[in-house]
Amino acid sequence: MFLEISAIKKSFGEGENRTEVLKGIDLSVEKGEICVLLGPSGSGKSTLLNIIGGIDSADSGSITISGDKLEDMNEKALTNYRRKHLGYVFQQYNLIPNLNIKENVEVGAYLSSSPLDTDELLKTLGLYEHRHKLPNQLSGGQQQRTAIGRAIIKNPDLLLCDEPTGALDYKTSKEILSLIGEINSKYGNTVIMVTHNDAIKNMADRVVKLRDGVIRKNYLNEVKISASELDW
Amino acid sequence: MRDPLIKRLPRELREELGKYLVIFLFFVMLIGSVSGFIVADSSMIDAYEEGFEKYNIEDGNFELASEADSDLISVLEEKGGIKLYRNYYKEEYTSPFDSKLRVFGARNEVDKVCIMEGSEPAASDEIALDRLYARNHKLEVGGTFRLEEKELKVCGIAALSDYSALYEKTSDMIFDNDKFGVGVMTDEGFASVRDDHIHYSYSWIYNEKPADDIEAKDKSEELVKVLSENAVLVNYIPEYINQAIVFAGNDMGNDKVSFTAFLYITVAVLAFIFAITTESTIQKESGIIGTLRATGYTRGEIIRHYMILPMTVLLVGAVVGNILGYTLLEKYMASMYYDSYSLPTYTVRFSAEALIKTTLVPFAIMFAVNLAALVRKIRLSPLRFIRHDLSRKQRRKAFRLNTRIGIMIRFRLRIIFQNIPNYITVFIGIFLADAILFFGLSFEPMLDSFRESIIDNQIAENIYILKAPAETSAPGAEKAATDSLEISFDGFKAEDVSIYGITDGSRYVSIDSTGDGVYISSAFRDKYSLDKGDSFTMKEKFGSKEYEFKVAGFYEYPSTIAVFTGLDRFNELFGYESGHYNMYLSSSEITDIDDKLIATRITSDDLTKTSRQLVRSLGDITKIFVGFGVVMFVLVIYLLSKIIVEKNARSISMVKILGYTNSEINSLYVHTTTIVTALSLVLTIPLADRLIALIFKIVFKNYSGYFPYKASPVIMLETFIIGAVSYALIALLLNRRVKATPLAEVLKNVE
Numbered sequence: 001m002f003l004e005i006s007a008i009k010k011s012f013g014e015g016e017n018r019t020e021v022l023k024g025i026d027l028s029v030e031k032g033e034i035c036v037l038l039g040p041s042g043s044g045k046s047t048l049l050n051i052i053g054g055i056d057s058a059d060s061g062s063i064t065i066s067g068d069k070l071e072d073m074n075e076k077a078l079t080n081y082r083r084k085h086l087g088y089v090f091q092q093y094n095l096i097p098n099l100n101i102k103e104n105v106e107v108g109a110y111l112s113s114s115p116l117d118t119d120e121l122l123k124t125l126g127l128y129e130h131r132h133k134l135p136n137q138l139s140g141g142q143q144q145r146t147a148i149g150r151a152i153i154k155n156p157d158l159l160l161c162d163e164p165t166g167a168l169d170y171k172t173s174k175e176i177l178s179l180i181g182e183i184n185s186k187y188g189n190t191v192i193m194v195t196h197n198d199a200i201k202n203m204a205d206r207v208v209k210l211r212d213g214v215i216r217k218n219y220l221n222e223v224k225i226s227a228s229e230l231d232w
Numbered sequence: 233m234r235d236p237l238i239k240r241l242p243r244e245l246r247e248e249l250g251k252y253l254v255i256f257l258f259f260v261m262l263i264g265s266v267s268g269f270i271v272a273d274s275s276m277i278d279a280y281e282e283g284f285e286k287y288n289i290e291d292g293n294f295e296l297a298s299e300a301d302s303d304l305i306s307v308l309e310e311k312g313g314i315k316l317y318r319n320y321y322k323e324e325y326t327s328p329f330d331s332k333l334r335v336f337g338a339r340n341e342v343d344k345v346c347i348m349e350g351s352e353p354a355a356s357d358e359i360a361l362d363r364l365y366a367r368n369h370k371l372e373v374g375g376t377f378r379l380e381e382k383e384l385k386v387c388g389i390a391a392l393s394d395y396s397a398l399y400e401k402t403s404d405m406i407f408d409n410d411k412f413g414v415g416v417m418t419d420e421g422f423a424s425v426r427d428d429h430i431h432y433s434y435s436w437i438y439n440e441k442p443a444d445d446i447e448a449k450d451k452s453e454e455l456v457k458v459l460s461e462n463a464v465l466v467n468y469i470p471e472y473i474n475q476a477i478v479f480a481g482n483d484m485g486n487d488k489v490s491f492t493a494f495l496y497i498t499v500a501v502l503a504f505i506f507a508i509t510t511e512s513t514i515q516k517e518s519g520i521i522g523t524l525r526a527t528g529y530t531r532g533e534i535i536r537h538y539m540i541l542p543m544t545v546l547l548v549g550a551v552v553g554n555i556l557g558y559t560l561l562e563k564y565m566a567s568m569y570y571d572s573y574s575l576p577t578y579t580v581r582f583s584a585e586a587l588i589k590t591t592l593v594p595f596a597i598m599f600a601v602n603l604a605a606l607v608r609k610i611r612l613s614p615l616r617f618i619r620h621d622l623s624r625k626q627r628r629k630a631f632r633l634n635t636r637i638g639i640m641i642r643f644r645l646r647i648i649f650q651n652i653p654n655y656i657t658v659f660i661g662i663f664l665a666d667a668i669l670f671f672g673l674s675f676e677p678m679l680d681s682f683r684e685s686i687i688d689n690q691i692a693e694n695i696y697i698l699k700a701p702a703e704t705s706a707p708g709a710e711k712a713a714t715d716s717l718e719i720s721f722d723g724f725k726a727e728d729v730s731i732y733g734i735t736d737g738s739r740y741v742s743i744d745s746t747g748d749g750v751y752i753s754s755a756f757r758d759k760y761s762l763d764k765g766d767s768f769t770m771k772e773k774f775g776s777k778e779y780e781f782k783v784a785g786f787y788e789y790p791s792t793i794a795v796f797t798g799l800d801r802f803n804e805l806f807g808y809e810s811g812h813y814n815m816y817l818s819s820s821e822i823t824d825i826d827d828k829l830i831a832t833r834i835t836s837d838d839l840t841k842t843s844r845q846l847v848r849s850l851g852d853i854t855k856i857f858v859g860f861g862v863v864m865f866v867l868v869i870y871l872l873s874k875i876i877v878e879k880n881a882r883s884i885s886m887v888k889i890l891g892y893t894n895s896e897i898n899s900l901y902v903h904t905t906t907i908v909t910a911l912s913l914v915l916t917i918p919l920a921d922r923l924i925a926l927i928f929k930i931v932f933k934n935y936s937g938y939f940p941y942k943a944s945p946v947i948m949l950e951t952f953i954i955g956a957v958s959y960a961l962i963a964l965l966l967n968r969r970v971k972a973t974p975l976a977e978v979l980k981n982v983e
Contacts, residue, residue: 050976055889056976080891082890082891083891084891086891090978092978094882094883094978096883097883098647099630100630100632103646107639107643107890110639111891132630132632134630
């Protein structure tokens with residue numbers, strides 16, 4: 001198993017204000033799977049993603065990725081873990097505003113000893129002609145494609161996407177989802193995608209539904225459709 | 233209803249407490265020092281000016297070759313429209329103190345004495361001594377010392393109203409209260425001191441006081457003619473050019489201008505820092521601002537909100553600074569003058585000028601700079617704020633960088649270009665800090681080196697100016713002649729120039745006296761930027777005859793504005809008989825000439841007194857300069873580089889998530905500041921050097937004499953090292969800040 005999550009618990013606040021966000025999550029994800037975490041606001045899906053990404057820590061439980069246990073890692077080891085294994089895509093893109101599009105992607109490439117070809121990737125992403133522009137000169141969809149490019153240029157084992165279409169319109173959202181699907185097919189990365197859009201589950205290999213910090217459903221899709229066929 | 237935004241202010245203050253506290257303390261220190269200085273300065277200037285009437289300070293004095301009888305005095309008083317007062321003095325070398333003491337008789341009518349401690353002399357063996365001279369030689373009331381063969385008792389510590397600056401001669405570049413002092417005795421006591429070095433000096437008061445210096449000049453030009461026609465005039469010093477009287481007043485006035493200018497420049501730099509900080513806050517809070525604007529808050533209300541904190545910090549800093557200025561710092565600042573000048577007592581007075589200069593003007597500068605920056609920023613539409621689109625130029629294009637340059641270098645370059653206003657302010661701040669630091673560090677070593685150079689280049693170990701020709705058999709003694717003329721170049725204060733007539737083949741001064749030109753000292757050349765072949769004109773000091781000279785060469789003599797020519801030519805020029813001389817240059821001490829025939833003996837002490845006195849006067853202040861420079865350096869760089877890190881917190885957080893290590897992130901966001909700081913240091917140190925050299929040139933236009941500004945490379949290196957070490961501390965703080973930037977920053981809403 002590529003990713004093993006076992007009895008993860010996480011709470012925020014103290015005393016009366018203490019809220020248990022994750023109440024013991026167990027989950028396994030195979031290498032190359034697209035796993036969609038579904039759930040309403042406050043269900044704990046983003047918290048779980050952040051714990052998997054090593055940018056937040058669990059109160060208890062264990063996460064193992066390719067045999068390495070996250071809870072045993074210190075800050076330096078976690079940095080190395082993110083550097084080697086992870087690509088991150090956020091709803092808000094989080095591009096570096098003073099770097100142009102190509103440079104934003106190169107920031108990701110710098111971290112890998114064998115990154116993908118930047119120009120080739122920019123062409124794949126449809127950004128090549130925009131490569132000298134600053135992020136604020138592009139549309140939301142183009143910015144999100146840049147963020148995806150930055151995440152996958154180092155060809156990570158695990159691509160974490162937190163509401164990647166949350167800020168995009170229907171058409172652009174579908175383009176982005178198609179792109180994620182294509183990347184998964186082409187490079188074989190494992191994708192864990194957080195979304196509250198129920199329709200997206202149809203492009204996933206695995207669907208995990210969370211509510212109130214507990215996994216309500218966890219199943220493999222029998223029929224998986226391409227992102228272009230999604231509708232909502 | 234009360235503006236609800238006000239409730240945010242305490243929170244904003246808490247969040248940025250460190251920054252506001254540092255700036256507050258800097259303001260307190262800056263405004264306190266300047267306020268203390270202006271209060272002390274103004275109060276002392278008032279006391280100094282009131283002293284002219286209170287102590288009946290003379291309108292001038294002159295010295296005659298011999299005592300004037302009552303007939304001559306009547307003639308001079310009548311023809312000159314003046315009242316004359318006998319103000320004879322005797323000047324003796326006091327061997328225990330290795331200095332000269334000028335003693336006067338009782339002064340009851342003119343140039344009265346302010347007794348600061350003890351009492352006026354009552355017995356013939358009592359003397360009231362100048363406060364600084366007494367202090368420098370550890371003499372207190374009740375103490376005794378020998379003046380030639382006479383034992384004197386110090387009965388009082390005094391300030392002589394016509395010697396607020398202890399100038400021995402008004403033509404000296406500066407006074408030296410260690411090597412020269414004044415004191416008053418009773419008339420009987422004065423008479424009991426030997427007459428060998430008596431000076432028949434008379435002070436005058438005009439029957440009708442001149443209205444200003446222009447009229448005083450006209451009157452004194454008339455008076456000198458009357459005196460020259462009726463008596464043998466040895467010396468003539470109208471009050472308005474008497475450095476011993478006017479220097480302290482002028483200096484205190486000039487210092488006030490310099491301190492105030494320094495305050496304004498520093499406040500302007502801090503105002504720019506605040507403006508940049510506020511701009512960065514606006515960037516951070518643009519969504520909030522957009523929403524507030526969209527819900528009806530006016531631009532004015534938003535601007536007011538963002539101006540309250542900086543203006544309050546300045547105002548509170550100014551209030552605390554002024555309180556300190558009036559209490560603790562006033563005494564410290566006053567002591568700097570009291571360490572240099574023999575000023576009478578003064579009382580601290582409220583100074584409206586201090587309030588205006590240290591509070592109102594800085595407030596206005598801060599207000600104007602911040603208002604301009606905010607108005608420019610807040611002008612954008614609410615929608616632009618909500619969209620976080622605050623760039624002035626819509627859809628600004630990124631300029632291209634060669635992709636062959638590594639991404640990390642390009643990243644750093646982009647950070648530099650993104651923060652150009654911050655870095656320009658860093659550059660200006662470093663320049664100012666460096667100039668202050670550089671001056672503080674270079675001043676004493678420069679004077680030491682100047683002193684060494686004077687000693688290395690003195691004409692002869694012993695120089696004797698004679699009252700009348702006298703032969704000597706001292707080995708190495710060489711006859712020469714000296715006189716002085718006055719030079720007045722455009723833009724320069726008129727000053728005395730010593731002319732030396734040197735014998736052919738002199739063993740002391742090597743010049744070619746065959747041509748028609750003269751040699752000028754290196755100090756003369758440097759001060760007036762003269763070159764070989766240039767001509768200049770000088771005139772008699774107490775007459776109107778003019779002399780034209782052509783520069784044939786230079787003689788390395790850094791301490792004095794002087795002209796060297798052959799002895800024969802000298803005598804011809806001034807109309808003396810061939811063979812005339814009035815000076816000996818000698819490698820050995822001359823002991824076979826009657827002391828009465830020697831007017832002055834010039835030793836290396838005389839030549840180096842300028843540097844000694846400058847060290848004494850400004851030694852403490854240069855240490856303050858060093859401290860102030862370091863504080864300013866740290867403050868400017870820290871505040872501005874902190875803004876850069878804060879502004880990029882989201883990007884820093886993102887690259888952390890991507891897997892960049894802290895050292896890699898530091899290499900991006902902190903090392904850019906390191907590069908800019910290092911470059912600024914390297915560039916601004918020579919600029920600071922040039923600036924101080926320029927200031928020296930300008931300052932010396934208003935002073936007699938000259939000394940060359942020269943900072944050694946060691947000082948430049950020291951300045952760089954102090955800058956680098958200070959920056960290392962800042963970099964450490966910035967590294968910690970980068971490390972503390974949370975990964976979750978990107979998960980936050982943009983506000």
